[in-house]
Amino acid sequence: MKNQTLWQGIASDLEKEIVAGSLARGSRLPTESMLSQRYGVNRHTIRKALSHLAEKSLIWSKRGSGVFVMQKPTIYSMGERVRFSQNLLDAGRTPSRQKLSLSQRLATHEEASSLKIKKNSKVHHYEGISFADDEPIALFHSVFCSKRFPALAEYIEDLQSVTQALKKCGVNDYIRASTYVSAVAASSLQANHLRIKPNDPLLCTTSLNTDQSGTPIEFGRTYFSGKHVTLSYEA
Amino acid sequence: MKNQTLWQGIASDLEKEIVAGSLARGSRLPTESMLSQRYGVNRHTIRKALSHLAEKSLIWSKRGSGVFVMQKPTIYSMGERVRFSQNLLDAGRTPSRQKLSLSQRLATHEEASSLKIKKNSKVHHYEGISFADDEPIALFHSVFCSKRFPALAEYIEDLQSVTQALKKCGVNDYIRASTYVSAVAASSLQANHLRIKPNDPLLCTTSLNTDQSGTPIEFGRTYFSGKHVTLSYEA
DNA sequence: TTTAATTTGTGCGTATGTATT
C-alpha cells in the first residue's frame, strides 16, 4: 500500500471505517472542513477522496446538508403480498415516494391483455420514484383500469399510497399474481433519477396484482437500483 | 440546458463533438492548457469536465501523453474461426496482448472433460490481457493439453501468438466448436485490468476449439469489457 | 417568517510531481 497519493490514502482510510462500521450506514460523515483539519490537508484533497468513494457508491452528498454513508442493499421481499412501505419498514428503512406523473391514457396492448380489459380502454398511469431514507431505490410505473376505479387518481394524490387508495375503492386486499425479473442497463434518465450511473445494472420486474377473486387490479414495472436492492424469493 | 455550470457546459460541448465525429474516435484531444484557453476558463475547470467524460467512458487520459477519445465498441466476430488479431485488424484496430502468466498445472474437471483428456492431466495455462489500440478490451485464460503440445509454452513465449505457436506444434488450423456466452459483473481485479469499474458488465464466453478432425485443442474463458466489445454472430 | 450560520459545489490561481515525448 505504498506510493499512495494523499487522497488515495484518505479514501481507503474512510472506506475501512465504513466497512468496519465505525462510520455507520446512513450516518453523516464529518464535514469536509473537519476532515481536512483531521488529516491536515486541503479541503480539495478531501473532496477528491470523497469523490472517489461516491463513485464507488459508498457515500453520497447533499449540498448544504452533508455527506452520508450509503445504506446497505435493501432486501426486498417478493412474497404473495408485495407492499412497498411495509417491505422497507421491515428492513428498518424509512419509505417514501415521489410522484413523477399521474394521468389517464389508453392502455397498451400488453397492459390491456394483462389487466384483461378491452384494448384502448382508459387506464390510470402512475409513475414515480421510491425512496428509502431519502435514497432513491426504484422507479415504478403502473396502470389501473379507469372504468373500474374512476376516482383512484384523486385517492392516490391525497393518500400517497396505492394500497390505501385501493382500499378507498373497495379493494381491501390484493395479491401478487405474477412477477417476471430481468436485468437491464440503466438509461441516462433512469440513472439520473436513481442517482446512479448510466448502464448500471437494474432489476426490472414486471408484475401483475389481482384481487382475491383473481381479477387483475394493477399491472406495472419497477426498476430497482441493483446497487441498493436485492430481491428475495423466500416463502 | 440553462443553469449549467461552466464545467457542465464544457463537458456537454465536448461530448457533442465526440458523438458528432469532429473529435474522432481514438484521436487525441487538445491539451488541457489549450482547452482552458479556448474556453477561457481555468485548467481545473477543464479537468472537472474531462473527469466527467472519463467517468462516462467517453475519453481516457494518459499521464504525460494526452487525453484520448475512446474507440467505438469493437465488433468481435464469433464465426467458425475465431482469431483475435484478425478480428481486430478487420475492425480497424491495432491488436496486442499482454501475458499475465504462462505455466503448467493440473486440469480442472471442467477443463479435462472439455478437452477430453484424463483428469489430473497436465495442461499449459495461458492467461493475459487483450488490447486494441492500447485499450484493454478482454481478459482471457485458456488451457492446452501438455502431453499433446509439450513445447507450446516456449512457442507462445517466443511468438506471442497462440495461432502461430499451434502451427509450430503442427496444428495448421483450428475451429471454434462451441461458445457459451453469459453476462457477469466485473470483480475489482478484472475491473482494474480492463480499466473499468467493479461490477461493470462483462461478457463471459466459454469456448472450445478443436482441430479439423474434431479433437479438442484449446479450452478457455474470455471476459470482454461490455463497454468496448459487441459480440457478433453473423455467419 | 426572516436571518444567519453551516455545508457542499464551483471556479480561479499557483506550485510541484511524474510520466511521456
Place this chain on the structure above:
DNA sequence: AAATACATACGCACAAATTAA
C-alpha cells in the same frame, strides 16, 4: 537532457442549498 502534458496539492473566494436561530 529538455520540453511537454497530465496528476496532485495548497489556498482563496464566492455561490447555492440546507439548517438552525
